[in-house]
Amino acid sequence: MKWFKSLSVAALAIAMVATSVSAAGAASSLKGKIVINGSSALLPLTLQAANEFKKLNPKVKISASAAGSITGPQSVRKGIADIGAVDWDASQDVPGFKKFDGQVAHKVAIIPFAAVVNKNVKVDDLSTKQLQDIFSGKVTNWKDVGGDDADIIVVNRAFGSGTRVNFQMKALQGTDFISKGNNYKEVKSSGDMKTAVETTPNAIGYIDLVYVTSNMKAMKINKVAPTEANVVNGTYKVWGYGYYMTKGEPNEVTKAFIEYIQSAKFQNGSLKKLKFIPISAVK
Known part of the structure:
Protein backbone atom coordinates (compact mmCIF):
# COMPACT_ATOMS: atom_id res chain seq x y z
CA MET A 1 0.00 0.00 0.00
CA LYS A 2 2.87 2.38 0.90
CA TRP A 3 4.54 1.46 -2.41
CA PHE A 4 1.30 2.29 -4.28
CA LYS A 5 0.93 5.67 -2.51
CA SER A 6 4.56 6.57 -3.29
CA LEU A 7 4.04 5.61 -6.91
CA SER A 8 0.87 7.72 -7.07
CA VAL A 9 2.63 10.72 -5.58
CA ALA A 10 5.51 10.32 -8.04
CA ALA A 11 3.11 10.00 -10.95
CA LEU A 12 1.27 13.13 -9.82
CA ALA A 13 4.53 15.07 -9.54
CA ILE A 14 5.57 13.98 -13.03
CA ALA A 15 2.18 15.01 -14.39
CA MET A 16 2.45 18.42 -12.74
CA VAL A 17 5.94 18.99 -14.17
CA ALA A 18 4.79 17.89 -17.61
CA THR A 19 1.82 20.26 -17.42
CA SER A 20 4.09 23.13 -16.34
CA VAL A 21 6.54 22.45 -19.16
CA SER A 22 3.68 22.25 -21.62
CA ALA A 23 2.21 25.54 -20.38
CA ALA A 24 5.62 27.23 -20.50
CA GLY A 25 6.14 25.94 -24.00
CA ALA A 26 2.75 27.26 -25.08
CA ALA A 27 3.48 30.67 -23.56
CA SER A 28 6.90 30.96 -25.18
CA SER A 29 5.62 29.99 -28.64
CA LEU A 30 4.27 33.51 -29.20
CA ILE A 110 -4.91 55.53 -14.26
CA ILE A 111 -2.29 58.29 -14.19
CA PRO A 112 -2.27 60.79 -11.28
CA PHE A 113 -0.70 64.12 -12.26
CA ALA A 114 0.73 66.64 -9.82
CA ALA A 115 1.87 70.24 -9.76
CA VAL A 116 5.51 70.02 -8.67
CA VAL A 117 8.00 72.59 -7.42
CA ASN A 118 11.74 72.67 -6.78
CA LYS A 119 12.56 71.54 -3.25
CA ASN A 120 13.62 75.10 -2.28
CA VAL A 121 10.05 76.41 -2.67
CA LYS A 122 8.38 76.86 0.72
CA VAL A 123 4.79 76.59 -0.51
CA ASP A 124 3.01 73.26 0.03
CA ASP A 125 -0.51 73.93 -1.17
CA LEU A 126 -2.08 75.96 -3.99
CA SER A 127 -5.70 76.60 -4.84
CA THR A 128 -7.09 76.19 -8.34
CA LYS A 129 -7.17 79.99 -8.67
CA GLN A 130 -3.54 80.32 -7.60
CA LEU A 131 -2.47 77.65 -10.11
CA GLN A 132 -4.42 79.41 -12.86
CA ASP A 133 -2.77 82.73 -12.00
CA ILE A 134 0.74 81.24 -11.88
CA PHE A 135 0.55 79.23 -15.11
CA SER A 136 -1.13 82.09 -17.00
CA GLY A 137 1.54 84.56 -15.85
CA LYS A 138 -0.70 86.76 -13.69
CA VAL A 139 1.20 85.87 -10.52
CA THR A 140 4.98 85.94 -10.95
CA ASN A 141 6.40 85.99 -7.41
CA TRP A 142 6.18 83.27 -4.75
CA LYS A 143 5.50 85.86 -2.04
CA ASP A 144 2.06 86.43 -3.59
CA VAL A 145 1.04 82.85 -2.76
CA GLY A 146 2.67 82.56 0.66
CA GLY A 147 6.29 81.86 -0.27
CA ASP A 148 9.56 83.75 -0.36
CA ASP A 149 10.18 86.91 -2.36
CA ALA A 150 11.44 85.17 -5.51
CA ASP A 151 10.44 85.08 -9.15
CA ILE A 152 8.40 82.02 -10.16
CA ILE A 153 9.91 80.00 -13.00
CA VAL A 154 7.10 78.32 -14.93
CA VAL A 155 8.05 75.08 -16.69
CA ASN A 156 5.55 73.90 -19.29
CA ARG A 157 5.27 70.88 -21.58
CA ALA A 158 5.26 71.45 -25.34
CA PHE A 159 1.98 71.29 -27.26
CA GLY A 160 1.06 67.67 -27.98
CA SER A 161 1.80 66.43 -24.47
CA GLY A 162 -0.94 64.36 -22.84
CA THR A 163 0.25 65.45 -19.42
CA ARG A 164 -0.27 69.04 -20.56
CA VAL A 165 -3.79 68.23 -21.82
CA ASN A 166 -4.76 66.62 -18.50
CA PHE A 167 -3.20 69.29 -16.32
CA GLN A 168 -4.79 72.13 -18.29
CA MET A 169 -8.23 70.51 -18.27
CA LYS A 170 -8.28 69.27 -14.68
CA ALA A 171 -5.91 71.42 -12.60
CA LEU A 172 -6.36 74.71 -14.47
CA GLN A 173 -9.96 74.08 -15.58
CA GLY A 174 -9.11 75.09 -19.13
CA THR A 175 -7.17 78.29 -18.38
CA ASP A 176 -4.52 79.06 -21.00
CA PHE A 177 -0.80 78.77 -20.26
CA ILE A 178 1.72 81.57 -20.43
CA SER A 179 3.81 80.92 -23.56
CA LYS A 180 6.85 83.19 -23.37
CA GLY A 181 8.98 85.36 -21.09
CA ASN A 182 12.23 85.34 -19.14
CA ASN A 183 10.66 83.21 -16.40
CA TYR A 184 9.18 80.63 -18.78
CA LYS A 185 10.66 77.31 -19.91
CA GLU A 186 9.21 74.67 -22.22
CA VAL A 187 10.27 71.03 -22.26
CA LYS A 188 9.48 68.08 -24.51
CA SER A 189 9.06 65.11 -22.17
CA SER A 190 8.29 64.03 -18.60
CA GLY A 191 11.99 63.27 -18.12
CA ASP A 192 12.88 66.78 -19.25
CA MET A 193 10.27 68.23 -16.88
CA LYS A 194 11.73 66.22 -14.00
CA THR A 195 15.24 67.52 -14.71
CA ALA A 196 14.09 71.12 -15.15
CA VAL A 197 12.14 71.26 -11.88
CA GLU A 198 14.88 69.46 -9.93
CA THR A 199 17.64 71.77 -11.12
CA THR A 200 15.86 75.15 -11.35
CA PRO A 201 15.36 77.02 -8.06
CA ASN A 202 11.85 78.48 -7.64
CA ALA A 203 10.50 76.39 -10.54
CA ILE A 204 6.99 75.03 -10.83
CA GLY A 205 5.80 72.48 -13.35
CA TYR A 206 3.62 69.39 -13.51
CA ILE A 207 4.27 65.71 -13.96
CA ASP A 208 2.83 62.27 -13.27
CA LEU A 209 3.64 60.75 -9.88
CA VAL A 210 6.03 58.10 -11.18
CA TYR A 211 8.58 60.84 -11.95
CA VAL A 212 8.35 62.68 -8.58
CA THR A 213 11.65 62.53 -6.64
CA SER A 214 13.09 63.82 -3.38
CA ASN A 215 14.50 66.81 -5.27
CA MET A 216 11.03 68.17 -5.93
CA LYS A 217 7.77 68.52 -4.06
CA ALA A 218 4.33 67.38 -5.21
CA MET A 219 1.89 70.12 -4.26
CA LYS A 220 -1.47 69.77 -2.59
CA ILE A 221 -4.24 71.30 -4.68
CA ASN A 222 -7.06 72.85 -2.68
CA LYS A 223 -5.52 71.15 0.40
CA VAL A 224 -5.74 67.67 -1.16
CA ALA A 225 -2.55 65.67 -1.76
CA PRO A 226 -1.97 63.79 -5.04
CA THR A 227 -2.15 60.25 -3.66
CA GLU A 228 -3.67 57.00 -4.89
CA ALA A 229 -6.11 57.00 -1.96
CA ASN A 230 -7.34 60.50 -2.79
CA VAL A 231 -7.79 59.64 -6.47
CA VAL A 232 -9.78 56.53 -5.56
CA ASN A 233 -11.95 58.32 -2.97
CA GLY A 234 -12.70 61.10 -5.44
CA THR A 235 -11.14 64.04 -3.60
CA TYR A 236 -8.13 64.50 -5.93
CA LYS A 237 -9.28 65.36 -9.44
CA VAL A 238 -6.08 65.76 -11.46
CA TRP A 239 -5.76 62.35 -13.08
CA GLY A 240 -6.55 60.63 -16.35
CA TYR A 241 -6.60 57.23 -18.00
CA GLY A 242 -3.61 56.10 -20.01
Missing part, protein backbone atom coordinates in the same frame (compact mmCIF):
# COMPACT_ATOMS: atom_id res chain seq x y z
CA LYS A 31 6.51 35.46 -31.54
CA GLY A 32 6.53 38.76 -33.37
CA LYS A 33 7.52 42.41 -32.96
CA ILE A 34 5.73 45.28 -31.24
CA VAL A 35 6.66 48.93 -31.80
CA ILE A 36 5.33 51.44 -29.27
CA ASN A 37 5.54 55.22 -29.43
CA GLY A 38 3.89 58.15 -27.67
CA SER A 39 3.38 59.23 -24.07
CA SER A 40 6.45 59.81 -21.91
CA ALA A 41 4.18 59.67 -18.86
CA LEU A 42 3.38 56.05 -19.72
CA LEU A 43 6.93 55.10 -20.72
CA PRO A 44 8.01 53.67 -17.31
CA LEU A 45 4.94 51.41 -17.34
CA THR A 46 5.55 50.38 -20.95
CA LEU A 47 9.21 49.54 -20.33
CA GLN A 48 8.45 47.52 -17.19
CA ALA A 49 5.65 45.59 -18.89
CA ALA A 50 7.82 44.96 -21.96
CA ASN A 51 10.63 43.59 -19.79
CA GLU A 52 8.27 41.19 -17.99
CA PHE A 53 6.42 40.16 -21.15
CA LYS A 54 9.64 39.39 -23.03
CA LYS A 55 10.81 37.11 -20.22
CA LEU A 56 7.60 35.12 -20.61
CA ASN A 57 7.72 35.33 -24.40
CA PRO A 58 11.38 35.41 -25.49
CA LYS A 59 10.47 35.26 -29.18
CA VAL A 60 8.68 38.62 -28.96
CA LYS A 61 10.67 41.80 -29.63
CA ILE A 62 9.37 45.08 -28.19
CA SER A 63 10.77 48.55 -28.85
CA ALA A 64 9.40 51.61 -27.11
CA SER A 65 10.03 55.34 -27.45
CA ALA A 66 8.35 58.45 -26.13
CA ALA A 67 8.11 61.80 -27.89
CA GLY A 68 4.79 62.96 -26.40
CA SER A 69 1.25 61.64 -26.49
CA ILE A 70 0.25 63.05 -29.86
CA THR A 71 3.05 61.12 -31.59
CA GLY A 72 1.45 57.85 -30.47
CA PRO A 73 -1.70 57.83 -32.60
CA GLN A 74 0.14 59.70 -35.33
CA SER A 75 2.67 56.85 -35.51
CA VAL A 76 -0.11 54.27 -35.55
CA ARG A 77 -1.86 56.13 -38.37
CA LYS A 78 1.36 56.23 -40.39
CA GLY A 79 1.90 52.52 -39.80
CA ILE A 80 5.26 52.94 -38.05
CA ALA A 81 3.97 51.84 -34.61
CA ASP A 82 1.67 49.04 -33.50
CA ILE A 83 0.72 50.83 -30.29
CA GLY A 84 0.33 54.54 -29.66
CA ALA A 85 0.62 55.37 -25.95
CA VAL A 86 -1.60 58.35 -25.13
CA ASP A 87 -2.78 60.16 -22.00
CA TRP A 88 -6.27 60.62 -23.46
CA ASP A 89 -8.69 58.59 -25.58
CA ALA A 90 -7.48 59.53 -29.05
CA SER A 91 -10.50 57.87 -30.66
CA GLN A 92 -12.52 60.85 -29.36
CA ASP A 93 -12.19 64.61 -29.84
CA VAL A 94 -10.51 66.43 -26.95
CA PRO A 95 -9.74 70.15 -26.62
CA GLY A 96 -6.99 70.93 -29.13
CA PHE A 97 -7.01 67.56 -30.89
CA LYS A 98 -9.34 65.84 -33.32
CA LYS A 99 -10.02 62.12 -32.96
CA PHE A 100 -8.03 59.55 -34.93
CA ASP A 101 -10.57 57.67 -37.00
CA GLY A 102 -10.26 53.91 -37.13
CA GLN A 103 -8.18 53.63 -33.97
CA VAL A 104 -9.24 51.60 -30.95
CA ALA A 105 -8.49 52.78 -27.40
CA HIS A 106 -7.40 50.28 -24.75
CA LYS A 107 -7.25 51.52 -21.14
CA VAL A 108 -4.03 50.44 -19.43
CA ALA A 109 -3.67 52.62 -16.32
CA TYR A 243 -4.47 54.40 -23.30
CA TYR A 244 -2.83 52.19 -25.88
CA MET A 245 -4.19 53.03 -29.33
CA THR A 246 -4.20 50.44 -32.14
CA LYS A 247 -5.27 50.61 -35.77
CA GLY A 248 -8.45 48.59 -35.51
CA GLU A 249 -8.29 45.49 -33.34
CA PRO A 250 -4.70 44.47 -32.51
CA ASN A 251 -2.97 41.41 -33.95
CA GLU A 252 -2.28 38.35 -31.79
CA VAL A 253 1.03 39.40 -30.27
CA THR A 254 -0.02 43.02 -29.65
CA LYS A 255 -3.30 41.87 -28.11
CA ALA A 256 -1.41 39.49 -25.79
CA PHE A 257 0.85 42.33 -24.62
CA ILE A 258 -2.08 44.66 -23.94
CA GLU A 259 -3.92 41.92 -22.07
CA TYR A 260 -0.81 41.28 -19.98
CA ILE A 261 -0.76 44.93 -18.90
CA GLN A 262 -4.50 44.79 -18.16
CA SER A 263 -4.14 41.57 -16.13
CA ALA A 264 -4.77 41.67 -12.38
CA LYS A 265 -1.23 40.41 -11.75
CA PHE A 266 0.44 43.35 -13.50
CA GLN A 267 -2.15 45.96 -12.46
CA ASN A 268 -1.89 45.09 -8.77
CA GLY A 269 1.86 44.42 -8.89
CA SER A 270 4.36 46.31 -11.01
CA LEU A 271 1.88 48.97 -12.10
CA LYS A 272 1.11 50.01 -8.51
CA LYS A 273 4.79 49.94 -7.56
CA LEU A 274 5.38 52.52 -10.32
CA LYS A 275 2.74 54.81 -8.69
CA PHE A 276 0.14 54.28 -11.38
CA ILE A 277 -3.35 53.20 -10.30
CA PRO A 278 -5.15 50.06 -11.55
CA ILE A 279 -7.90 50.79 -14.06
CA SER A 280 -10.37 48.86 -11.87
CA ALA A 281 -9.76 51.11 -8.83
CA VAL A 282 -12.05 53.93 -9.94
CA LYS A 283 -15.64 53.07 -10.79
